[in-house]
Amino acid sequence: MNEQRRQILEMLAEGKITADEAERLIDALERQRPESPQGTASRPRPRPKYLRVVVNSADDSGDGPSRVDIRVPLQLLRAGVRLTSLIPPQALTKANAELTRSGVPIDLTELKQQHLEELIEQLDEVDIDVDDPDSSVRVFCE
Amino acid sequence: MIPYLVTVRHRRSDGRWLRLYIPVLPILLVLSPLLLLGGLAACLATRVSPVGALRGTGRLLWALPGTRIEFEQGRTALLVSVR
Numbered sequence: 220m221n222e223q224r225r226q227i228l229e230m231l232a233e234g235k236i237t238a239d240e241a242e243r244l245i246d247a248l249e250r251q252r253p254e255s256p257q258g259t260a261s262r263p264r265p266r267p268k269y270l271r272v273v274v275n276s277a278d279d280s281g282d283g284p285s286r287v288d289i290r291v292p293l294q295l296l297r298a299g300v301r302l303t304s305l306i307p308p309q310a311l312t313k314a315n316a317e318l319t320r321s322g323v324p325i326d327l328t329e330l331k332q333q334h335l336e337e338l339i340e341q342l343d344e345v346d347i348d349v350d351d352p353d354s355s356v357r358v359f360c361e
Numbered sequence: 362m363i364p365y366l367v368t369v370r371h372r373r374s375d376g377r378w379l380r381l382y383i384p385v386l387p388i389l390l391v392l393s394p395l396l397l398l399g400g401l402a403a404c405l406a407t408r409v410s411p412v413g414a415l416r417g418t419g420r421l422l423w424a425l426p427g428t429r430i431e432f433e434q435g436r437t438a439l440l441v442s443v444r
Contacts, residue, residue: 269427282435283434284435285434285435286431287431287432288431289429289430289431290428290430291428292424292425292426292427294424295421295425302420304413305414307407307408307409
């Protein structure tokens with residue numbers, strides 16, 4: 220029970236206010252209450268819309284420093300993942316054979332669309348920051 | 362929303378910029394017969410469902426706006442932006 224409600228009940232017990240007045244005051248308190256937490260609560264963080272990849276590297280070839288800045292909508296990644304369901308099985312088999320021959324034994328047929336979509340969903344929180352004396356790489360969502 | 366403009370900017374080593382503005386919708390309309398025929402042939406050849414391919418391509422197109430790719434190497438640069 221909060222302090223204001225207690226004071227109203229004490230005033231009622233002491234006979235300073237009538238039961239109707241106490242009810243009206245408590246109703247007024249109830250109406251005020253939902254507004255106060257909204258004012259104090261922090262606003263939810265907006266959901267990221269883009270995946271950013273920023274690479275800065277110092278001059279190592281004599282051409283000057285290089286910079287790569289890529290911004291891809293997360294929606295595009297989701298659409299791309301859905302396209303994987305269109306890949307014919309025989310193409311996946313051939314890709315698996317080539318990957319195995321290259322020393323990367325990954326079975327692409329085991330990659331399910333649902334798993335990839337879950338992966339994209341979790342990308343929101345990704346923040347990769349690699350700092351090197353000559354270059355820096357940052358992958359994040361914004 | 363379908364992308365309406367793709368901007369390609371290329372900075373040459375002499376510092377001059379080449380700007381290319383590509384209106385997507387008119388170009389898609391002009392090339393649509395060719396794209397449809399080519400797409401259908403590709404789907405039949407690879408045994409992919411044409412409806413699924415069309416839907417997937419549509420989703421991909423719809424998701425493209427907002428994409429921005431920038432490469433800079435010394436004095437040269439390539440910027441591609443989809444709006």
